[in-house]
Amino acid sequence: MPEFRLYNSMTRTVEPFTPADGETVRMYACGPTVYNPAHLGNFRTFLFTDLLRRALSLAGYTVKQVMNLTDVDDKIIKRATDQKKMVRDVTEPVIDMFFADRDYLRIQPAEHYPRATDFIVEMVDLVRRLEKAGVAYQADDKTVYFAIDKFAGYGRLSRLDTRELKAGARVAQDDYAKENAQDFALWKAATPEDEACGAAWDSPWGRGRPGWHLECSAMAMSLLGETIDIHTGGVDLQFPHHEDEIAQSEAATGKPFARFWCHGEFLLTDGTKMAKRVGNVSTVEDLRAQRVSAAAVRHLMFSTHYRKQLNLSGAALEASIEAVRRVGDFAERLASATGGTAALAEAAEAFRVEFDAALRDDLNAPRAQAALFIFINHANAELDTRGSDMGSLAAAREAFARAVGVLDIVPEQQGVDASLEVWVEQQLAARKVARGRRDFAAADQIRKSLDEKGIVVEDTPQGARWKKVR
């Protein structure tokens, strides 16, 4: 099996990757906090994870992926309190939306979507272990904190010098109860608001709720084991979230928490990070409204390497829409082709090799997509020669299919209802008659009226073909 290379944020180098057991990749992906629909920036990361799991599958591995749904946290509680709702009533609709958006973008479902609120027992247990290990303490505010001083190697992932939180940095509000400003909450003492919206549970330290980082450690270890193969997330999670996950997990188990840390870069709009607070977010819903296909979005997201920032712009989106149109046309052409040539088979083989190499090379999707377009160009040229070799055609179809199985950038057919279809066929029949008597003015008039309904006609040696494009 050829080497699969992946960038590991922990070592800051591209390393050969292979799952610990040689077969199944145990992967944990930080998921959404479900208080608001996820925006495209969030989805860039999820799409990166989707690409990773598909590339790993193509490489021959079984993937067992867990993505958490953070369904208790400050923002959710605030929303529930403001709307006088229970936490669950806030999160349920958002979770439904998240899955709908995920499906729209054709992101393959993970094997598990654990919710923090379903793992309270495991989390409490983890805190207990940490307390036993002497790295957790309950402060005067009744909250249980993790003492980062007791964990050697804290800051290894983010390389932040814990002693130097200096000028320029936005400084956290003083939290008097903590022994060290950077200690983080494992178990937060419940407030009346928490109780009111159902965000409080019993624990050995009194009523309370889990700290932000705790759920990931508890759920990852419960579902995937104490040492997982890959942990993914956005770059912004590197610190403090992932740093704290490492501290919690490793202080409890004494084992490495994740073998590989993989972080996806940001999606920018207008040159700055897409974020709610900046007010420059767009959502999957916006895309739907603009009738932008999932294929185009995927193409766009994969056109830049995942470790590089990507600026979302209308022009870039337009380019992807057009690029993906070409892929879709080719898909149809390949499906309806009646034969190939030796050169087609050669192009397919070259494509297969380059495509795989690109993905194995730290998920170089731009390079993989380039390979696809080179193949499409060669294949189109060969198909033009109208060869009749079925073996080479099959090879081309196979190579194309496996690439599409990873990229998934063939646009869906535009739906056409039956009545429209009947009308189109009638128009086309009339046009054929007009062309037959060389009445091109009439024929063009018909084509124009079809175009107004978003129907594009293409004349081929086998007669007219049509498709709905908008």
Next chain:
RNA sequence: GGCGCCGUAGCCAAGUGGUAAGGCAGGAGACUGCAAAUCUCUCAUUCGUCGGUUCGAUUCCGACCGGCGCCUCCA
């Protein structure tokens, strides 16, 4: 202040110590009644700037300029 990333054609974007993939847009041609689709050719002597190392640098080193991010909730 600390840590880090980025700067390649009109736009998007790979890439390598040995002379610039791919996509979009553009130009010319083939095909077509005309189109569309497709094909062919074309489109950066040059990779932010200035130095250095080297036989040779876009690729390595340094400085500078410009942009972005993390250090706080955050994909």
